[in-house]
Amino acid sequence: MLAPKRLLTALALTLIGSTTVQAADEVVVYSSRIDELIKPVFDAYTKKTGVQVKFITDKEAPLMQRIKAEGENATADLLLTVDAGNLWQAEQMGILQPFTSAVIDKNIPLQYRSSNHAWTGLSLRARTIAYSTDRVKPGDLTTYEALADKQWEGRLCLRTAKKVYNQSLTATLIETHGAAKTEEIVKGWVNNLSTDVFSDDIAVLEAINAGQCDVGIVNTYYYGRLHKQKPDLAVKLFWPNQGDRGVHVNLSGIGLTKHAPHPEAAKALVEWMTTPEAQQIFADVNQEFPANPAVPPSAEVATWGKFVADTLPVEVAGKRQAEAIRLMDRAGWN
Numbered sequence: 001m002l003a004p005k006r007l008l009t010a011l012a013l014t015l016i017g018s019t020t021v022q023a024a025d026e027v028v029v030y031s032s033r034i035d036e037l038i039k040p041v042f043d044a045y046t047k048k049t050g051v052q053v054k055f056i057t058d059k060e061a062p063l064m065q066r067i068k069a070e071g072e073n074a075t076a077d078l079l080l081t082v083d084a085g086n087l088w089q090a091e092q093m094g095i096l097q098p099f100t101s102a103v104i105d106k107n108i109p110l111q112y113r114s115s116n117h118a119w120t121g122l123s124l125r126a127r128t129i130a131y132s133t134d135r136v137k138p139g140d141l142t143t144y145e146a147l148a149d150k151q152w153e154g155r156l157c158l159r160t161a162k163k164v165y166n167q168s169l170t171a172t173l174i175e176t177h178g179a180a181k182t183e184e185i186v187k188g189w190v191n192n193l194s195t196d197v198f199s200d201d202i203a204v205l206e207a208i209n210a211g212q213c214d215v216g217i218v219n220t221y222y223y224g225r226l227h228k229q230k231p232d233l234a235v236k237l238f239w240p241n242q243g244d245r246g247v248h249v250n251l252s253g254i255g256l257t258k259h260a261p262h263p264e265a266a267k268a269l270v271e272w273m274t275t276p277e278a279q280q281i282f283a284d285v286n287q288e289f290p291a292n293p294a295v296p297p298s299a300e301v302a303t304w305g306k307f308v309a310d311t312l313p314v315e316v317a318g319k320r321q322a323e324a325i326r327l328m329d330r331a332g333w334n
Helices: 002-022 035-049 060-073 084-092 102-107 164-177 179-191 201-210 220-229 263-273 276-286 321-331
Strands: 026-031 052-057 078-082 120-132 215-219 235-238 248-256
Touching: 026 035, 026 060, 026 263, 035 052, 035 263, 035 276, 060 078, 060 084, 078 084, 078 263, 084 164, 084 248, 084 321, 102 263, 120 164, 120 201, 120 220, 120 276, 164 179, 164 215, 164 248, 164 321, 179 321, 201 215, 201 220, 201 235, 215 220, 220 235, 248 263, 263 276
Parallel strands: 026 052, 026 078
Antiparallel strands: 078 248, 120 215, 120 235, 120 248
């Protein structure tokens, strides 16, 4: 009789364990975003639902490798990172599991989601042109492509090609123009550089402000951060390509890990993060644009003006990432 009792006890424990997983009171997120940018969102969710959100922050590459190494012994339920190129890479590594959601489909436009339902965008950032208000008139600017013209020789600043943001921009140019034309454009940019490439966008903006160059290409939220610190910043944003395809937009996004310990609780969190309540927090804290079009940007971001965005699916940035990296290398963008 002892063996059956042990068996029943084991079964009971198994059932209790299963119930605990399904009725999880916590979700674990691996995040490449700065703590202060995501904690307000997670705190709001905990206050609303009682579900604790634990997050571990690191660079995207180590986080993705950690998820892959953990395999079926996963700790993370969700991967939160920036740039569609990184999300696409995570999808190709097989560390995300697709799931469909009518809530997400309703809240987030198709172009900002994986076509395989492996991830969804949560907040948007435009990678646009920044210019000196002392030395450049808005009428001098038109498109990304035009920054390769002779007019901008010795006047352009760029961030390193090693950063995924520039790889994604180049990938969308390849999708639009083809490789040969894009290489010609990128070579023009390199020829027009006023100095060596910078390690980050803030440095590009500060170089423009200091007179080291007149124009650059940056993510909008970096401008927002620096402008908040320096209200007298002699730099403004320009929305290029308004007569054709529109401004290049990328995102931060989230995906469910393949072996998530708390999949249902994690899905519920992702769905909530696409709702107006959560999207408004993203907008106010991050100085980014909400991915949900029903939610307005923050008052400060709204002062930058409205723009037409490129309608290319952002996952193109991932699909053409390797090609973009090779092209940038050939063009001398290091």
